[in-house]
Amino acid sequence: MGEKPLSAKVEQIVHMVGGTGETSYAKNSIVQAKVILKAKPIVEEAIREVYITLFPMKFVAADLGCSSGPNTFLVISEIISVIHELSRRLDISHESEIQIFLNDLPGNDFNNIFRSLTDYKKQIKEDKGENVVPFYVAGSPGSFYTRLFPSKSVHFFHSSYSQMWLSQVPRMVDDECTFDELKKQNLYSEQFKEDFSTFLKLRSKELIFGGRMVLIIAGRVNNSEYKDPFYMLGLLRLALNDMISEGLARKADRNVINFPCYTPTIEELKFIIDKKEGFFYLDHVETFESSWDPFEDELNNLQPDYILRGKIVVKHIQAIVEPLLNGHFDKETIADLFSRYAKIITTHLVEKPKWVNFVLVLKLR
Amino acid sequence: MGEKPLSAKVEQIVHMVGGTGETSYAKNSIVQAKVILKAKPIVEEAIREVYITLFPMKFVAADLGCSSGPNTFLVISEIISVIHELSRRLDISHESEIQIFLNDLPGNDFNNIFRSLTDYKKQIKEDKGENVVPFYVAGSPGSFYTRLFPSKSVHFFHSSYSQMWLSQVPRMVDDECTFDELKKQNLYSEQFKEDFSTFLKLRSKELIFGGRMVLIIAGRVNNSEYKDPFYMLGLLRLALNDMISEGLARKADRNVINFPCYTPTIEELKFIIDKKEGFFYLDHVETFESSWDPFEDELNNLQPDYILRGKIVVKHIQAIVEPLLNGHFDKETIADLFSRYAKIITTHLVEKPKWVNFVLVLKLR
Numbered sequence: 238m239g240e241k242p243l244s245a246k247v248e249q250i251v252h253m254v255g256g257t258g259e260t261s262y263a264k265n266s267i268v269q270a271k272v273i274l275k276a277k278p279i280v281e282e283a284i285r286e287v288y289i290t291l292f293p294m295k296f297v298a299a300d301l302g303c304s305s306g307p308n309t310f311l312v313i314s315e316i317i318s319v320i321h322e323l324s325r326r327l328d329i330s331h332e333s334e335i336q337i338f339l340n341d342l343p344g345n346d347f348n349n350i351f352r353s354l355t356d357y358k359k360q361i362k363e364d365k366g367e368n369v370v371p372f373y374v375a376g377s378p379g380s381f382y383t384r385l386f387p388s389k390s391v392h393f394f395h396s397s398y399s400q401m402w403l404s405q406v407p408r409m410v411d412d413e414c415t416f417d418e419l420k421k422q423n424l425y426s427e428q429f430k431e432d433f434s435t436f437l438k439l440r441s442k443e444l445i446f447g448g449r450m451v452l453i454i455a456g457r458v459n460n461s462e463y464k465d466p467f468y469m470l471g472l473l474r475l476a477l478n479d480m481i482s483e484g485l486a487r488k489a490d491r492n493v494i495n496f497p498c499y500t501p502t503i504e505e506l507k508f509i510i511d512k513k514e515g516f517f518y519l520d521h522v523e524t525f526e527s528s529w530d531p532f533e534d535e536l537n538n539l540q541p542d543y544i545l546r547g548k549i550v551v552k553h554i555q556a557i558v559e560p561l562l563n564g565h566f567d568k569e570t571i572a573d574l575f576s577r578y579a580k581i582i583t584t585h586l587v588e589k590p591k592w593v594n595f596v597l598v599l600k601l602r
Numbered sequence: 603m604g605e606k607p608l609s610a611k612v613e614q615i616v617h618m619v620g621g622t623g624e625t626s627y628a629k630n631s632i633v634q635a636k637v638i639l640k641a642k643p644i645v646e647e648a649i650r651e652v653y654i655t656l657f658p659m660k661f662v663a664a665d666l667g668c669s670s671g672p673n674t675f676l677v678i679s680e681i682i683s684v685i686h687e688l689s690r691r692l693d694i695s696h697e698s699e700i701q702i703f704l705n706d707l708p709g710n711d712f713n714n715i716f717r718s719l720t721d722y723k724k725q726i727k728e729d730k731g732e733n734v735v736p737f738y739v740a741g742s743p744g745s746f747y748t749r750l751f752p753s754k755s756v757h758f759f760h761s762s763y764s765q766m767w768l769s770q771v772p773r774m775v776d777d778e779c780t781f782d783e784l785k786k787q788n789l790y791s792e793q794f795k796e797d798f799s800t801f802l803k804l805r806s807k808e809l810i811f812g813g814r815m816v817l818i819i820a821g822r823v824n825n826s827e828y829k830d831p832f833y834m835l836g837l838l839r840l841a842l843n844d845m846i847s848e849g850l851a852r853k854a855d856r857n858v859i860n861f862p863c864y865t866p867t868i869e870e871l872k873f874i875i876d877k878k879e880g881f882f883y884l885d886h887v888e889t890f891e892s893s894w895d896p897f898e899d900e901l902n903n904l905q906p907d908y909i910l911r912g913k914i915v916v917k918h919i920q921a922i923v924e925p926l927l928n929g930h931f932d933k934e935t936i937a938d939l940f941s942r943y944a945k946i947i948t949t950h951l952v953e954k955p956k957w958v959n960f961v962l963v964l965k966l967r
Contacts, residue, residue, distance in 0.1 A: 295752040334752040338740060343716040351708040351743035373751055375703060376741040378716035386738055387660040387699040 268527060268553060269304075269398050273311050275525055276453050276596045280312075280395060283449040283598050284319040287392050289327075291447050296320055296335045297391050299443075301381045302399025303339040305346040310357050312395050313337055313374065317361060321370040335372040340385055343378040351376065380404065382435050386443040394440055394450035401455050403497040404432045410495050421495075429499045433509050441516030441601060450517065450599040455527075457500045458593050469529060469554060469592075470496055472585065476577035485573065486566075493565045496558060503595055510599070521598040526591040529582075547583030551575055634669075634763050638676050640890055641818050641961045645677075645760065648814040648963050649684040652757050654692075656812045661685055661700045662756050666746045667764025668704040670711040675722050677760050678702055678739065682726060686735040700737040705750055708743040709925075716741065745769065747800050751808040759805055759815035766820050768862040769797045775860050786860075794864045798874050806881030806966060815882065815964040820892075822865045823958050834894060834919060834957075835861055837950070841942040850938065851931075858930045861923060868960055875964070886963040891956040894947075912948030916940055 288296060300312045317335060324333040339350060354374060361369055379385050381396070382404045407428040410421055440450060474494050480486040503524065510519050530546050555575050562571055653661060665677045682700060689698040704715060719739060726734055744750050746761070747769045772793040775786055805815060839859045845851040868889065875884050895911050920940050927936055 295755065336752050336755075343719055345716075346713065347716055347741060348711065348713045351710075351712055351741070354708055354743060371749065371752075373742070373749070376712060376716070376743070377738070378719060378741070384736065384738070387701050387736075390660065390701075 270308050270311060272453055272455075272527055272594055273308060273397050275594075276397070276451070276523075277315060279521065279523060279596050279598060280315055280451050281319050283451050284316060284393055285323060287447060287449050288320060288323050291392065291445070292329065293392060294331050294333065296333060296393070297338070297445075298335065298393040298395065299338040299340055299377065299386065299391050301340045301385075301394060301396040302402070303341050303345075303350070305341070305349045308397075309339060309350055310353070312397070313339075313357075313372075314361070316393070316395075317365075317370065317372055321365055324370055333370050335370060337372060337374050338377040338386065338391075339374065340377040340379065340381060342380060345378070347376045347378065381439070382432060384439055384442070388442050389445050391443050392445050392448040394444065394448075394452075396451075397453040398455055400433060400436070400452060401498050401500050403428050403499055404435075406495050406497045410492075425499045426501075426505065429501055429505070430509055433501070433506070434512075437510065437516050437599075444601055446601055448601070449520070450597075452595075452597045452599065454506065454595045454597065455500050456506070456593050456595045457502055459502050459504065469550075469582070470494070470498060470558065472581050473554075473558070473574070473578050475581055476574055479577055480570075480574065486570065490565065493562060496561055500592070506595060506597065510597075516602060517599040518602055519597060520600045521596075523596045525594050525596075527594055529590045529592070530586055543583045543586045547579045547586055550582050550586065551579040554578075635673050635676060637818055637892055637959055638673060638762050640959075641762070641816070641888075642680060644886065644888060644961050644963060645680055645816050646684050648816050649681060649758055650688060652812060652814050653685060653688050656757065656810070657694065658757060658810075659696050659698065661698060661758070662703070662810075663700065663758040663760065664703040664705055664742065664751065664756050666705045666750075666759060666761040667767070668706050668710075668715070670706070670714045673762075674704060674715055675718070677762070678704075678722075678737075679726070681758070681760075682730075682735060682737055686730055689735055698735050700735060702737060702739050703742040703751065703756075704739065705742040705744065705746060707745060710743070712741045712743065746804070747797060749804055749807070753807050754810050756808050757810050757813045759809065759813075759817075761816075762818040763820055765798060765801070765817060766863050766865050768793050768864055769800075771860050771862045775857075790864045791866075791870065794866055794870065795874055798866070798871070799877075802875065802881050802964075809966055811966055813966070814885070815962075817960075817962045817964065819871065819960045819962065820865050821871070821958050821960045822867055824867050824869065834915075834947070835859070835863060835923065837946050838919075838923070838939070838943050840946055841939055844942055845935075845939065851935065855930065858927060861926055865957070871960060871962065875962075881967060882964040883967055884962060885965045886961075888961045890959055890961075892959055894955045894957070895951055908948045908951045912944045912951055915947050915951065916944040919943075 284298075296316075298316050300309070303309045303312070316337060320333055320335055339347075341347070361372075377385055381399070403425075405428070407424040410424050444450060474491070477486055477491060477494055481488055481490070503522065507519065510517055529550055559571065562574075566574070649663075661681075663681050665674070668674045668677070681702060685698055685700055704712075706712070726737075742750055746764070768790075770793070772789040775789050809815060839856070842851055842855060842859055846853055846855070868887065872884065875882055894915055924936065927939075931939070
């Protein structure tokens with residue numbers, strides 16, 4: 238394996254994910270997949286605990302912010318595997334069934350998920366046999382900052398890499414404030430506090446007592462090198478500043494780079510969860526780092542080609558933020574912006590930058 | 603064994619024309635809307651009976667074969683209206699909630715439904731006020747000839763104009779048999795019997811005891827002028843025969859016009875429902891006629907322009923069957939076919955042709 242030239246190997250990997258020229262999220266979600274897999278033991282333990290405590294005939298689970306791509310099915314697979322094994326191993330008098338709700342905003346490509354579902358079901362039957370625990374998948378469109386499910390109807394909530402999406406860019410974040418990073422950070426922090434509180438309150442009504450909620454949150458650590466709450470996206474602002482100074486973009490365009498996105502610290506999360514009128518308590522928390530570079534682990538011992546890998550990282554981010562820019566910039570401007578961004582990312586990759594992830598297991602108070 | 607390629611593909615290809623364009627199902631579903639409205643009192647009475655008998659905290663309803671268009675929301679509205687009024691009028695100790703599953707094949711345009719949902723919710727709040735009974739809508743992709751929901755989890759099933767879609771074109775319906783209409787009818791009748799039995803068996807597992815299923819079925823009457831089990835679609839075969847005789851299509855193309863579609867008689871329906879191992883009994887049945895021409899009632903007193911109205915009827919049918927033809931014919935052939943079909947329909951419209959609809963209310967045995 239190591240004998241192959243690096244670039245060829247990376248292209249093979251990228252090709253496996255689905256072709257090099259494409260910028261779709263479905264084909265650029267390796268980082269998320271890695272995080273979901275790292276959190277897998279915690280997720281599985283949570284499901285196991287709920288199942289063993291409640292022995293529900295019908296285990297209802299919801300994945301909030303499921304997106305549309307191969308990762309969508311990773312979580313479903315974890316749920317099915319745990320319940321399938323448990324219901325076979327334990328002496329359960331009834332046949333268990335699973336109902337899984339896939340939630341995302343109404344603009345998510347649910348058609349794509351639904352059309353993959355037939356193949357997915359076939360695959361599960363091949364893996365687990367025809368007597369696999371029956372499961373039923375439904376799509377549940379809507380913002381998780383609104384009610385999504387009837388009261389006390391869900392045993393298990395899962396959400397990965399979704400809480401960083403705020404309900405809106407904080408009001409008052411305007412061009413003036415763009416220069417005052419501290420003021421802006423405070424406005425974002427307040428917005429996160431409001432949104433995450435709302436999220437917890439709504440889910441507490443929908444969760445069945447004895448159930449669990451596992452949240453995998455892209456976060457930051459205070460007093461460390463990863464303290465920018467807008468993490469990698471902050472560097473996109475540097476690229477835009479270059480374009481403004483060259484007259485290729487206007488100062489006002491800076492507001493477009495204010496994404497509704499915030500990575501909290503564990504202290505912020507705990508403060509919101511533990512406050513007096515809190516609905517949940519934190520049963521368990523784990524922290525782990527992720528590399529910005531999805532291929533860092535695999536390629537650790539090889540001579541790194543940071544230019545190529547910078548491009549890969551940027552493709553990944555572009556898949557997430559491009560829809561937010563499309564209304565404001567034309568195609569050429571976006572291409573220029575991301576080409577400059579790739580160069581900035583490339584110089585950062587040399588330092589092997591990371592961010593942190595928090596896996597929270599929450600129970601109803 | 604040796605399934606024909608066409609029958610194997612039915613699940614992938616039976617879906618209405620998506621989106622909102624001129625030939626989309628969404629824009630051409632007036633006939634279905636009229637039928638749903640005519641059945642409204644029966645549907646509402648059935649919902650009322652279930653609600654008053656069971657007083658569920660969470661009323662779960664499913665619309666099977668919901669398609670994608672304005673009609674999708676007609677059924678939801680009926681359910682919400684009845685439960686909203688009842689829960690306000692009666693002295694119910696708990697707050698009721700509604701969970702609605704919209705089911706159709708995975709190829710249905712669920713994205714379109716989900717993107718309309720936000721506006722729909724706004725509309726409902728304008729009509730009924732902010733204290734409207736909370737409702738949650740989910741999409742449930744899959745063939746209703748497979749299990750779709752957990753056991754005993756649904757209070758109310760609704761399905762309109764969907765049972766005529768078979769799970770497949772009957773095996774053995776081949777080019778030879780295309781000439782033997784009686785033999786073909788028998789094969790179709792057997793397939794319908796098998797499919798409708800399967801449908802009833804699966805739904806009987808999913809329905810909560812005390813629940814109801816209302817089916818609106820496009821049917822036919824024996825010994826009458828509406829006895830063709832393939833109704834209007836039969837005339838498409840005449841159009842194709844013309845093209846074959848002119849050398850514009852091949853004889854083998856006739857198989858493409860064998861749609862997985864069958865309109866049963868009420869005797870056939872009753873026979874399947876009432877058989878010994880039956881899961882349901884027929885609580886109530888109503889029969890009414892529909893005009894082929896969606897504007898007949900409105901235009902009754904006007905000088906009819908049959909050419910225009912023939913085109914409208916054909917546009918409506920085209921929205922349903924075009925996806926079934928797309929893999930076989932090129933665009934020009936399809937355009938030619940439907941243009942000839944419009945002429946044939948136009949001459950038939952002079953006789954004000956109708957078909958019959960059966961509204962069945964079913965209860966668990």
